[in-house]
Amino acid sequence: MAGRQLKEIFRAYHARDDLAFRRAALEIIEEEQAKHHNALARDLQKLLVAGGRPVDSGSTVVVPLPPKDREGEWDLGEVREPNRLFDDLVLHPNVATALEGIVDEVRKWPSLDAAGIPRRQKLLLQGPPGCGKTTAAEAVAGELGRPLLIVRLDAVVSSYLGETASNLRRILDYADQAPFVVLFDEFDALGRSRDDASEHGEMKRVVTAFLQMTDRYRGPSLLLAATNHPTLLDEALWRRFDEVLSFGLPSVHQIRRLIRLRLRSVSHTGMEIDRYASTLRGLPHAAAEKMVLDARRNALLRNSPVVEREDAEKALPLITSRPW
Ligand SMILES: Nc1ncnc2c1ncn2[C@@H]1O[C@H](COP(=O)(O)OP(=O)(O)OP(=O)(O)O)[C@@H](O)[C@H]1O
Ligand SMILES: [Mg+2]
Structure with a gap:
């Protein structure tokens, strides 16, 4: 050191x-x-x-295990120690500032409560796949030093009438017991009944039920929902969230920063980062990250401790020719 x-x-x-x-x-x-x-x-x-x-011996707040569905078959959520921080993300400055503001605000909830100012407690993260919504939720939990409660929407959504709503109630009651960051990831799945994956009216109904249920939520947890489904916005449901953060595709400059960030602790030589960033224009952050990982893998497979130009050159066409 x-x-x-x-x-x-x-x-x-x-x-x-x-x-x-x-x-x-x-x-x-x-x-x-x-x-x-x-x-x-x-x-x-x-x-x-x-x-x-001491992470391994559990958090200081002792909470029971997440609830299961009515049949006791599926866990409705999973508690995870977050592994990310804001420094790990490359975001549009507006989104970065908004996220930092939220973290600061959660720390100051007691002062807001005392002053009678409503908390911002329910946020929607929206944007195309691979641009950091799930990762940002984890980083918010990491920054707050709170466990992340990931709601398993595939278990919450039930084809039994009324059961989806009671599963939601169960998980929200659980989130009342300790300060979590709760993530309803791929939130649009909430309205997808197990029988009919495309039923639109159902989606609106269940999402609206969720919003009503959480309207008066003043528990200790921060509720985050993430979606890459623009329909939610068409339906103006976003208005029912305290804040909507829009994650977009990265600019070439942001791709360059992300490649540098992911290469920071890696020995490399001859990399043409500017050119790789231009080639990856229009692709999500996840693509740039995978390019670096693939290049590192290529180096390792040729038994080289150093990532070289040929490793990146080999990785690039596979990244740009696959769907994202
Ligand atoms: N803004 C970003 N900065 C740094 N890394 C990112 C960013 N966005 C995505 N990544 C990386 O790409 C991968 C996928 O990101 P993530 O799962 O957060 O995307 P997402 O927006 O939740 O996508 P989806 O809509 O498919 O769920 C992660 O491993 C993450 O490290
Ligand atoms: Mg995601």
């Missing part, structure tokens, strides 16, 4: 500057990764995300 980073950490402690602390800590983690000290890097990452709680 460089003396510079140590000094930065001490300075950040004295200034109570969380951001500077995190930045220095992340640099240290990346350095350890680069040295292939994988176990140490993973432990440090967990400590950073979980705010020093």
